[in-house]
Amino acid sequence: MTSFTTRPEILGTFGVVTSTHWIASAVGMAILEKGGNAFDAAAATGFVLQVVEPHLNGPGGDLPVICYDAAGDKVEVICGQGPAPAAATIARYRAEGLGLIPGDGMLATVIPGAFDGWMLMLRDRGRLPLRDVLEPAIHYARNGHPMLPRVAATIEGLGDFFEKEWPTSHATWLPGGAAPAANALFRNPVLADTWERLVTEAEAKSGREAQIEAARDCFYRGFIAEAIEAFVARTEVTDGSGARHKGVLCGEDLASYAATVEAPLTHDYHGWTVAKTGPWGQGPVLLQALALLEGTGIEHADPVGADFVHLVAEAMKLAYADREVYYGDPAFVDVPLETLLSRAYNDERRKLIGAAASFDLRPGVVPGHEAQVERMMRIIDGLGVSETGVYEPTMAHLSEKRGDTVHIDVIDRWGNMVSATPSGGWLQSSPVIPELGFCLNSRAQMFLLDDGLPTSLAPGKRPRTTLTPSIALRDGRPELAFGTPGGDQQDQWQLSLFLRLVHNDLNLQQAIDQPLFHTTHFPASFFPRQRQPGHIMVEESFGEAVIGELRRRGHSLEVAPTWSIGRLTAARRDADGLLRAAATPRLMQAYAIGR
Structure with missing residues (x-):
């Protein structure tokens, strides 16, 4: 069937x-x-x-x-992320x-x-x-x-x-x-x-x-x-x-x-190994979210049900909170990734995922980073919250500017x-x-103009971007390439796609076509850097029962039109050499081709 x-x-x-x-x-x-x-x-x-x-x-x-690279049998990251100019100082x-x-x-x-x-x-x-x-x-x-x-x-x-x-x-x-x-x-x-x-x-x-x-x-x-x-x-x-x-x-x-x-960061999950960029991008949040979801029963959840949405959203709130206080260019700052991706750390963090929606931004405290976390949280509190949305514009119903x-x-x-x-x-x-x-970029907006933080502006430093492509290996064999536009939402939509593929008998197009959602609970990476505590945006195609259950669990829900969230694409190579590809129908632009 x-x-x-x-x-x-x-x-x-x-x-x-x-x-x-x-x-x-x-x-x-x-x-x-x-x-x-x-x-x-x-x-x-x-x-x-x-x-x-x-x-x-x-x-x-x-x-x-x-x-x-099949010839070298190696997965690698190419970083074409330019750093700040020499004259780009906080004082300036x-x-x-x-x-x-x-x-x-x-x-x-x-x-x-x-x-x-x-x-x-x-x-x-x-x-x-x-x-x-x-x-x-x-x-x-x-x-x-x-x-x-x-x-x-x-x-x-x-x-x-x-x-x-x-x-x-x-x-x-x-x-x-x-x-x-x-x-x-x-x-x-x-x-x-x-x-x-x-x-x-x-x-x-x-x-x-x-x-x-x-x-x-x-x-x-x-x-x-x-x-x-x-x-x-x-x-x-x-x-x-x-x-x-x-x-x-x-x-x-x-x-x-x-x-x-560079060498990629990786995390093993149910026979798969996911490869991402370092913490100059947001890629490690997907790896940490996978670590957080181990033991939650996510593998048994209906991929379009309320349990799935709730667990993924709550895990992402915790992983992104850690992004906010720890991530930055590792050539300039000490990012405690070994701890952030460790089993022991995430076993403790997982205990924060409850039956109801969380509204607090709750980063973990890694020993030696206590002052950094406290200072970063004061700055985040100063940025304030938004009642009108803090999204990037991938969704068709939002700003086109x-x-x-x-x-x-x-x-x-x-x-x-x-x-x-x-x-x-x-x-x-x-x-x-x-x-x-052509024009120049606006990536410096990811930096903060406060000294001594992971994302503080400094000459020669890479901004902490939201750009986060993915490759996943199955039993050590490269099998899946996937990603999406979408600013802070990129790893959220990719996480849903990956979990649906790993735990359900879906092909690439079936998984991409399923309803999408994300949270803007944490500060946006883009100016003016605000957040919406407890917020989730869901496509209305989840259905009234799922949407009602999410509201019952306390989520601040925003319902978006069907086919309006995310622009996922994916390609896959099976063990026998069969190639597969798919692209989202959302916005009617993406397309997959192959023979």
Whole structure:
């Protein structure tokens, strides 16, 4: 017996690509058909997503990747998360009269890391020439792509602000003074010229690796870096603080940057091993939530029932509370991950999960960190609570004026596997650099302007992002790549997906189609950093009985329309080599392809 799904689970043996836009997925599949591997396909998909989902990511953004290289039989993290510029000090920002870093504008920018992350992956793991990887993005930027209705609405809503405050963005996104119509062809010829010049300059070198190195030089030490430095130096614009500010990013910051490769953090759960980024992202919260859920009976819960929602939400409240007081760039701060992910610690924390909804933010206290926890909680209390929602904009019924994220999962016929969550540099971040056709990011808003905390602003420090791709191994064999856009909700939606796959006889599409939920009980990572104690948002497709039971348990419930929460995608490789892929129907953009 099969149950209805919104689209088929894609099955094949040659390769699968799934992403948050159908054109990008098709491009990734075309790269596989051309003889490229998963790394080539993921990069090409990523560059196209910058063009077709510009409200969610851009060339000036950031990139975490978790990948499995079949040749080396190793799962690794590629960190394309740029750090704060050398001049980005707390004193400098406080001198501007700021208590929080704005969510947009020039001061919110860190070093763009996505491009170098893609190039590092291509150089060490890819097969195809650089031009083959960038050509699809150049094509869609130059010849046009159908403008998503949500992007058109975002641009229209920002039109007056762009015209008055960010004229270079107005010229790019409202050519001729008019916002683009939904589904009309839209072009960004300046971005096409940027990538074409970069590829042409790179091709002056002989050999694939040399060309990729030349491309890295073009971006971080060549004409792109020069244009970025000149624009930041001359540009002062209004940002989310309501005041006008100039940025602090300079050419030396760009020239000194390089993406890195790291070992993933892992946690074992019911025969699976889940691999995530380090605590410069929020990935460890999913691992801790799995540790918290051991022994709760979650494996026996109806995956669309009230017990499931309650247990997952309460575990996430505890894991995210620990994120708030402990996570940060481990190159700068001592993050006690060994304790936070340990059985003993989570056995104690699990006792806090009761039959009723919790409304208090309850981080654990790791010995040696008592003062840090106390101070961080005072700051969180000062940020206040919100009655109107503190979400990111993945859900269709919410604001279309804030940036978000995209996601890509690829598996090729050799068993290589990529899970990537590019973000930042969206069109709402900061003004377009007119010579380049793209803008910088706003990731610095994750930092706090208070000294001595894990997320305190400091030069060279990576912000604690929400970007969190996933790979899961089954009995030691890489099997599943999955992820989603969604800010603080990313690991919540991924946790539900993973649990439903592990404990129920569901295929990828069935699991993705099931109703979703999340909590905003903890402080948001984005300006203005507020929270909603006890809150859960659930899709109405859970049904009246489940929703009523959750209310009875005391949850502050917000019911969202069906098909409005989350943008999950996933790809899977069975032990016999059968490949599977699926993509959410929500927002009608994501698509899985394969054969």
